[in-house]
Amino acid sequence: MPVAIQHQRSANRTLRIVCPNGHLGFAPIKTGSFEIGLGCEPDLLCADSGSCDIGPGPLGADISGSPLAWQTHDLEQMLLGARRLGVPMIIGSAGDTGTNSRVDLYVRIIQDLARKHALPQFRVGWFHSEVPKSLLTQRLADGETIEGLDDRPPLDAATLDATDRIVAVAGVHPYMALLEDGAEVIIGGRSSDCAIFAAPAIRAGFPEALAYYYGKVLECASFCAEPYAGKESVLGEITAEDVKVTALLPAQRCTIASVAGHAMYERANPFYEHFLGGRLDMSRCVYEQYDERTCRITGPTFEPAGELRVKLEGAGKIGERFVGLVGVRDPYTIANVDGVIGWARTQVRERFGETGYELHYTVYGRDGVMGEREPLRHRPGHELCIMVQGIAPTRETAEEVCMTGLRQMFYARLPEVKGTAGGVAFALDEVLPASPAYRWTLNHTMRVEDPIALFPTGLVEAGI
């Protein structure tokens, strides 16, 4: 076997990236393997900080899904490492959603950290990703079709109207522009995960197909290694011929199985990755075990897009929300729990009418996790927990909807129930305020002429 890439570059011309976290801020970086990575001569430190997985609430409400302390911790680890080595650091999709406020927040954190550690002055590049609703209104008025993804219909005015905030998903273009401008730290708005890593590789002259694959394999950090361990660092190396990825946690390895397996992760199809500018085809990838901890990949291809289409993500508020919980132990009541819920729904309808609110029941112990897909829903457990969600335009109404939907289960009139002193058990005889309810309103693509037009960039100084 050749010398491990952890210790020695595998070719004369390479670009090496350490990725410490697949979703920066969501859970803190494990620093041990990251320190090992800093000792592997990386040319850049890169991480993605965004995800749609956290649901539509953070984008809609323009908040982070991750605590400020964890975001700061991870940025501090990366910034100190990058400045110590004198290499660029790139963060994409700042603050989970990549909205403008999250980009500005991360830039501020970087400036505060630079001051705290008295770092010599450096340049911070940033770009924004939010798209004003007025722009989409205009496009629709111009007769432009904003196509739906994943079987969604094209965007219509009503859906746009029900949307609170929209981000466009950037490709490599704003990152390359900021690197060109001399940015040493880049805080990106919403972007394709792979673009964060592909941009410096393409700018350095490596083939686009390998560069995008490089991004695809690195963006989730240690999820491409085995055994399963999150938040550990991996080291990537790109050459003119191949991509190599090595696990940095001593207990992990990047194997053919783990890297090929990762190509499938979180995606409908394991062969294609779409982003602004084209499509990565992984169907002819060849995976080889390069050294004990390193997998070598060759054979991805890149198909440039005939028409540039940018992905749009949007979230809209449904209403304020309260949540309540009850338990059920009576086997007869469990067998007739739909009747109990039906009674409570009827009481809510009598008080609030048919529309203008939402009332949801999640029945844990029967089908709370899988809902309609649960094959064992006819075999509920010996006790159930039922979560009630009441959603309405105001907090007052949401609270009352939820309280009615919850408490009326206590009074449900089942014909043959023996227990006539209360149909459900309360651990808390109250309803609790929850985050407002949102939904994903946009999962669409829009034609653009210029791949950077929706992503204004800027540079600021940090350090002393």
Place this chain on the structure above:
Amino acid sequence: MSTRLFDLAKTIRSKNAGVDRITFDVIFADRAGYERVCRSGALSREAVCRIFGIAPDRITDHVHFDPALAIKFTLRRAAPSGSPGDGDIFGAQQYGPLLDLEVPQ
């Protein structure tokens, strides 16, 4: 003689694939197990519909992915992830019924 999928597969998982879909990965440690399950039809499109009680048009992708010794299929959600009433925003706990799946010899 039949064996449970649990005993043949190395990884059985589910996860969001975007906000409108949930994807399932069943990954095998060895080619024999992978090919046995492929051949048996235990995870065919029809079997997936039966297991989850869904119509065939809810399956958007179904592939045998040889490089990873994996069977992968993707389902369309009834409503986008995180909509009120969704019990699994990440789609991470939808694979449970696959574990006990009987795979004929």
